[in-house]
Amino acid sequence: MAEYTNDYLLDKQIKIFQPVDGYRASSDAVLLSSALQKTKPNEKILDLGSGTGAISLCLAHRFPKNDITGLEIQPNLVELSNMSAKANGFSNLRFIRCDLKNTDTSWFGKYDHVITNPPYSANDMPSPNKSKATAHNFADFNLSEWLKFALKCLRAQGHIYIINRAEAIDEILSVLHGTTGAITIVPLISKKGQNAKRVLICARKGVHTPSRILPPLIVHKPDGAYTAKAQKILRDGQSIFA
Numbered sequence: 631m632a633e634y635t636n637d638y639l640l641d642k643q644i645k646i647f648q649p650v651d652g653y654r655a656s657s658d659a660v661l662l663s664s665a666l667q668k669t670k671p672n673e674k675i676l677d678l679g680s681g682t683g684a685i686s687l688c689l690a691h692r693f694p695k696n697d698i699t700g701l702e703i704q705p706n707l708v709e710l711s712n713m714s715a716k717a718n719g720f721s722n723l724r725f726i727r728c729d730l731k732n733t734d735t736s737w738f739g740k741y742d743h744v745i746t747n748p749p750y751s752a753n754d755m756p757s758p759n760k761s762k763a764t765a766h767n768f769a770d771f772n773l774s775e776w777l778k779f780a781l782k783c784l785r786a787q788g789h790i791y792i793i794n795r796a797e798a799i800d801e802i803l804s805v806l807h808g809t810t811g812a813i814t815i816v817p818l819i820s821k822k823g824q825n826a827k828r829v830l831i832c833a834r835k836g837v838h839t840p841s842r843i844l845p846p847l848i849v850h851k852p853d854g855a856y857t858a859k860a861q862k863i864l865r866d867g868q869s870i871f872a
Contacts, residue, residue, distance in 0.1 A: 632708055637855040639684060641865040645717045647681045647710045654795050655684035657849070657864055658828065661818065662747055662793040663688035664863045664870040665832055671695045676778050679703075680725055690720040692867060701728040701737070713746055717736045730779050731771050735801045744766035745791040748776045749796070773798060777872030792831045793818075799829055806831075812839035816870060817846035830870065844871075 634652040639660060648654045663685045669675070673696050677686040679698030691699050700726060702708050728737075729735040773794070780790055790810065792802060796817070806813055810833035817826035826846060847870060849860045862868040 632706060639688060640691065640867045643867070644687050646682060646684060646687055646714045647708065647717070649710070649718055653681055653704070653707065655682045658747055658793050659684035660688055660864050661847075661849075662745060662791060662830060662872065664868065665719075665791040665816075665830055666693075666743055666745060666789070667869045667871055669696050669743065672697070674740060675699070675745065676701065676737070676741040676780075676783055678730075678744060678746040678776070678783070679748055680707075680711060681747070682707055683714050683725060685712055685747065686711070687718065687727070688867065689745070690718070690723040691714065694722060698723045700725040701730070703727065703729050716756045735782075739785055741783050742785055742788045742791075742797065743791070744780045744782050744783050744788065746776070747793050748773055750795050759812060760797050773801050774805050776807050777802065779811055781805070781835060786836045788835050789835050789836065793828060794831075796826045800829075802829075802831055806833050810835050811837035811841075811866070813841035815841070815843045817843075819846045819848045821850050821852060822848050 632652065634647045637646050637648055641648055646655065661750060666689060671865055675689055675696055675698045677698065677700040680686055680702040684857065686698050686700045700711060702711065702789055705727050707725045709724045715723040724847035741816045777792070784790060794802060803813070812834040816830040818830060819826050847859060848857050851857055856864060863870055
């Protein structure tokens with residue numbers, strides 16, 4: 631196994647192992663995990679493209695009574711993620727290697743919540759680091775196909791949670807339209823006065839509730855420190871909708 635570091639999430643409440651040289655989780659993962667506000671006992675959660683497991687680890691910490699599965703194509707990240715789950719004592723969490731392009735339909739219709747931080751681009755120049763390029767850039771697959779797969783994994787009236795670049799919003803909404811309702815969009819802004827570079831989008835399969843756009847989450851103060859709201863999410867594990 632390649633070298634890895636022992637890091638932490640949620641103000642050192644969660645251990646996470648990550649490659650020294652390769653894909654590493656960003657604050658996007660913790661922000662996205664905060665979109666899942668509540669669950670019912672025995673509901674199943676799927677983390678699609680789980681990377682180093684940051685989203686699932688946060689969810690396992692908050693929802694110990696729910697079964698959580700992470701699907702990831704990179705075997706070294708799957709191995710590290712399962713090590714992290716074991717180190718935290720999360721018996722309700724497992725990570726499995728899966729290539730969405732070549733998988734069967736065994737995942738379809740099984741999950742109450744699907745949460746995903748897909749690759750951001752098919753066109754950007756890939757990183758020379760293979761692990762980062764795999765995590766950040768689509769290859770022989772695209773965002774629409776990824777999201778359609780995610781929706782197929784959902785049960786009727788299940789919830790989907792997505793974070794992506796703001797410029798991807800047209801493509802995301804075109805996939806969600808007609809299949810989901812209760813679409814909620816939260817623009818994510820680095821500092822006050824800037825345009826949103828990321829959007830967090832939630833929706834529910836098979837309902838007809840109107841869409842809504844919420845006020846933006848401003849992540850940083852002018853001096854670069856986290857805002858009070860971002861601090862509560864990234865350090866204390868509070869829901870973004872609290």
